[in-house]
Amino acid sequence: MIRFALGVLLAASLTLTGCQEPERTSAGQGYPAGPVTMTAGANPGSGFDITIRAVVEALEKEHIVDVPLPVENRPGNSGADFLATMVERYKGDENQVSVTSLSMMMNELLGKSTYGYDDVTMIARLITEYYVVVTRLDSPYNNLDDVMSGIKADPKGVVVGAANDDQAPFDLLVAAAGGDASTINYVPFEGGGDQIKALESGEISVAIGGVSEFVDLLSAGTLQPLGVLSEERLPGLDAPTAREQGLDVTLSNWRGLYGPPEMPQAAVEYWQDALGKMVESPTWKQIAKDRHFTTTFMVGDEFQAFLEETQADVKQALAL
Numbered sequence: 001m002i003r004f005a006l007g008v009l010l011a012a013s014l015t016l017t018g019c020q021e022p023e024r025t026s027a028g029q030g031y032p033a034g035p036v037t038m039t040a041g042a043n044p045g046s047g048f049d050i051t052i053r054a055v056v057e058a059l060e061k062e063h064i065v066d067v068p069l070p071v072e073n074r075p076g077n078s079g080a081d082f083l084a085t086m087v088e089r090y091k092g093d094e095n096q097v098s099v100t101s102l103s104m105m106m107n108e109l110l111g112k113s114t115y116g117y118d119d120v121t122m123i124a125r126l127i128t129e130y131y132v133v134v135t136r137l138d139s140p141y142n143n144l145d146d147v148m149s150g151i152k153a154d155p156k157g158v159v160v161g162a163a164n165d166d167q168a169p170f171d172l173l174v175a176a177a178g179g180d181a182s183t184i185n186y187v188p189f190e191g192g193g194d195q196i197k198a199l200e201s202g203e204i205s206v207a208i209g210g211v212s213e214f215v216d217l218l219s220a221g222t223l224q225p226l227g228v229l230s231e232e233r234l235p236g237l238d239a240p241t242a243r244e245q246g247l248d249v250t251l252s253n254w255r256g257l258y259g260p261p262e263m264p265q266a267a268v269e270y271w272q273d274a275l276g277k278m279v280e281s282p283t284w285k286q287i288a289k290d291r292h293f294t295t296t297f298m299v300g301d302e303f304q305a306f307l308e309e310t311q312a313d314v315k316q317a318l319a320l
Contacts, residue, residue, distance in 0.1 A: 031094065031266055031267055031270055032065070032067045032094070032095065032267075032270070033067070034067060034068075034095065035067055035068040035069070035070055035095065036065075036067060036068075036069055036094075036095045036096070036097055037069075037070055037072055037095060037096055037097070038052050038055070038056055038069050038070065038071050038072070038097050038098070038099075039052070039071070039072045039073075039074055039082055039096070039097070039098040039099070040052045040053075040071065040072070040073050040074070040098070040099055041074050041075065041076065041078075041079035041080070041081065041082035041083065041098060041099070041100075042073065042075045042078065042079060042163075042190045042191045043073060043075045043190040043191050043193055043194055044073055044191075044193050045191050045192045045193020045194065045196070045213065046075075046163070046190055046191020046192060046193065046194075046213065047101065047129070047191060047192070047209065047210040047212060047213055047253070047255065048079060048099045048100075048101070048191065048255075049071075049073060049191060049193075050192075050210075050212050050213065050291065051099050051126070051127065051212075051255045051293075052071055052098075052099040052257075053071055054284075054287045054291065054293075055099075055126070055257070055275070055278065056069045056071055057283065057287065058278045058281055058283040058284040058287060059274065059278055061283045062277070062278065062281045062282075062283050062284075064274050064277050064278055064281070065274055075190045076190075077107065077112055077113070077164070078103040078106075078107060078112075078163050078164045078165050078190070079098075079099075079100055079101070079103050079104060079107070080103075080104075080107040080112055080113035080115075082098060083098075083100070083104065083107075083113060083115050083119075083120070084113070084114070084115060086098060086120055086258070086259075086260045086261070087115050087119050087120060087260070087261055090260035091260050091261045091262055092260065092261070092262045092263070092264070093259075093260045093263065094259075094263060094264050094266075094267040096259060096260055096263075097123070097257055097258070097259055097271065098257065098258055098259075099255060099256070099257055099258075100117075100255065100256060100257070100258050101165070101253055101254060101255040101256070102165060102253045102254060102310070102314070103163070103164070103165035104116060104117055105117070105310065105311050105314050106164070106165040106168065106314065106318075107164070107165070109311075109314060109315055109318055110318070112164065116311075117258070117307050117311070119261060120258045120259065120260060120261050121258060121259040121260060121261060121262070121263040121268060122256065122258050122303060122304070122307060123256070123257045123258055123259055123263075123268060123271050123272060123275070123299070124256055124257055124271070124272055124275045124276075124297065124298065124299045124303065125254055125255075125256035125296060125297065125298040125299075125303050125306060126255055126256050126257065126275065126279070126293075126295065126296070126297060127254070127255050127256075127288070127293040127294060127295055127296060128252045128253070128254050128255075128293075128294045128296045129210040129211055129212055129252060129253050129254075129255065129292065129293055129294065130210070130211050130228055130229055130230040130234065130251065130252050130253075130292070131166065131169045131208055131209065131210060131211075131228070131229040131251050131252070131253065132208070132209070132210070132211045132214060132218075132225055132226075132227070132228040132229065132239060133147070133170070133173070133206055133207070133208045133225070133226040133227050133228075133229075133242075134199070134206065134207050134208075134209075134214050134218065134223045134224060134225055134226060135147075135199065135205065135206045135207070135223070135224050135226055136199045136200065136223065136224065137221075137222065137223070137224050139205065139206070139224060141158075141205065141206060141226060142224075142226075143226055143227070143240070143245055144173065144177075144226050144227040144242055144245045144247060145177075145245060145246070146226075147205075147206055147226060148173070148174060148177035148179060148247075150205075151174060151177075151179050151183070151184065152177075152178075152179050155180075155183035155184060155185055156185050157185075157205075158184075158185060158205045158206070159185050159187055159203070159204045159205045159206075160184055160185060160186050160187070160204065160205065160206055160207070160208065161186075161187050161189050161194075161195040161198050161199065161203075161204035161206070161207040161208075162186055162187075162188065162189065162195075162207065162208045162209070163188060163189055163190060163191060163209065164188050166208050166209055166210075167184075167186055167188075167208075168317075168318075169208060169229060169249070169251045170184065170186075170208045171184065172249045172251070173227075173229075173242060173247055173249050176242075176247040176248060176249050177247060187203065187204055189207075191209070191213060192207075192209045192210070192212075192213025192214055193213075195207040195209060195213070195214075196214070196217065196223070199223070206226065210253060211228065211234065211237065211291075211292040212291040212292060212293060215237065215290070215291060215292055218237060218238075218239065219236075219237070225237070225238070225239035225240070226240075227239065227240055227241060227242040227244075227245055227247070228240070228241055228242070229241070229242050229249055229250055229251040229252070230250060230252075231243065231250050234292055236289075236292070237292060252294075254296065254306075254310070256298075256303070257271065257275070259271070272299045272300075275297070275299075276297065276299070279295050279297045
């Protein structure tokens with residue numbers, strides 16, 4: 001049995017350059033007074049993008065935040081590039097918020113980023129989401145066994161689309177099937193939107209990512225799910241689990257929001273309060289249902305303990 005603590009194991013439980021420095025203000029009464037930039041450090045259609053836009057939609061529709069919340073996409077190395085921007089350019093800024101996930105930990109531990117969660121201001125954990133393996137409808141692969149057999153027979157012949165931080169779950173599937181994860185032919189992508197295009201063009205054979213990145217096309221029947229890495233089938237999604245198919249791998253990812261280092265405490269508390277109201281709102285609950293998000297809201301000491309425990313788990317898993 002193979003299990004891996006990618007964020008939460010629910011089954012067991014562009015560096016920016018510029019001449020001008022951003023304007024600094026002091027959060028306090030009347031905050032926020034103007035626009036707060038909400039950034040996804042990945043392409044449109046990625047898990048980061050879907051999450052930050054869901055947050056903005058809920059905050060605006062529920063009138064929890066009434067200042068503009070422009071969304072920007074700053075792709076690069078699964079969020080590592082914009083993380084560097086937050087640390088190096090926006091220190092102390094109150095009007096910058098970004099989304100992150102397990103990838104922040106993976107990037108740091110694998111040496112792809114010099115920064116991690118302790119270099120910025122972690123605001124709140126929002127959701128947990130399962131991984132899913134998908135392919136196009138005319139694919140020769142109809143289940144995970146077909147894919148694993150194909151990799152064993154001809155590793156280069158099965159091209160797997162995965163963001164850098166989504167490769168670890170697929171590695172574990174191959175290992176669970178008795179294969180050699182070091183032989184997998186990966187093509188890295190910044191998110192589901194790019195993976196879908198690559199599937200449609202035939203550039204890749206299968207893709208792995210968060211359920212929310214593929215759920216619209218899975219529900220429409222224009223993508224084929226090969227296996228979801230959950231303990232049981234997810235309600236409203238006609239996808240078999242990996243466990244059903246003899247691969248005992250149950251994996252999930254977490255996502256949350258962070259701000260720059262030394263973000264004013266008043267701004268942090270504002271966002272924690274706003275997000276706490278948001279996750280209880282009808283708009284957010286509908287989005288979570290539609291996107292197959294599991295809301296796992298955390299702030300403060302509880303969130304910090306989760307981050308420390310998860311980082312230790314991932315470090316141990318990567319050392320195996």
